Amino acid sequence: MLKLHLKTSPAVLGASLLCAVLAQAQSTTPAPENGTFEVEQVFAGTCGFCHSDGGRAAGKGPQLMNSPRDDDFIRNRIKHGKQGAMPAFDGAFTEAQIEQIVKYIRALKPREG
Ligand code: HEC
Numbered sequence: 001m002l003k004l005h006l007k008t009s010p011a012v013l014g015a016s017l018l019c020a021v022l023a024q025a026q027s028t029t030p031a032p033e034n035g036t037f038e039v040e041q042v043f044a045g046t047c048g049f050c051h052s053d054g055g056r057a058a059g060k061g062p063q064l065m066n067s068p069r070d071d072d073f074i075r076n077r078i079k080h081g082k083q084g085a086m087p088a089f090d091g092a093f094t095e096a097q098i099e100q101i102v103k104y105i106r107a108l109k110p111r112e113g
Contacts, residue, residue, distance in 0.1 A: 037097055039104045047101075050086065055108050061086060065108035074102050 043054060047061075055064035067074065078098050081088035093101070 037100065039097075039100045042097075043101065043104060046089075046092070053111070055105055056110060064105045065110070067105065071102055071106075074105060075099075078102070 040054065043051075048054065050059050050061035051064055052059035057063055057065075064074075069077075075098055077086065078093075078101060079088060079090040089098070
């Protein structure tokens with residue numbers, strides 16, 4: 001009985017782990033309106049240290065609002081960073097999430113008030 005228990009429990013554990021991983025993967029699957037990828041919050045938490053005020057102002061990094069760079073440049077900078085200046089984020093975000101960040105940067109406007 002005990003032997004059987006020991007034999008089956010890793011499988012059960014494995015199955016539930018797999019479920020957890022699948023559920024996780026599903027909940028982070030990017031879709032513009034699924035609400036799990038809050039681009040503004042992600043930006044503030046991940047990029048805000050260097051790109052101040054949500055990207056509206058220069059900090060350690062340049063201001064991103066009204067950037068004269070094209071989308072490809074912005075996408076590539078986020079993915080590959082810049083040696084000694086900015087970390088690369090290609091492992092941290094999916095393509096779709098990077099697209100959302102590019103859109104976020106493009107939509108930046110001065111804060112009102
Ligand atoms: C450790 C500081 C740091 C962090 C964190 C950081 N950046 Fe940067 N970023 C920089 C610096 C410095 C530059 C300027 C690089 C250069 O000299 O071309 C830059 C450049 C950029 C550029 C190109 C702007 C331009 O006009 O050249 C974009 C777009 C950008 N960052 C987006 C982001 C995003 C999005 C994040 C978060 C996912 C982020 N950065 C996180 C420091 C940072």
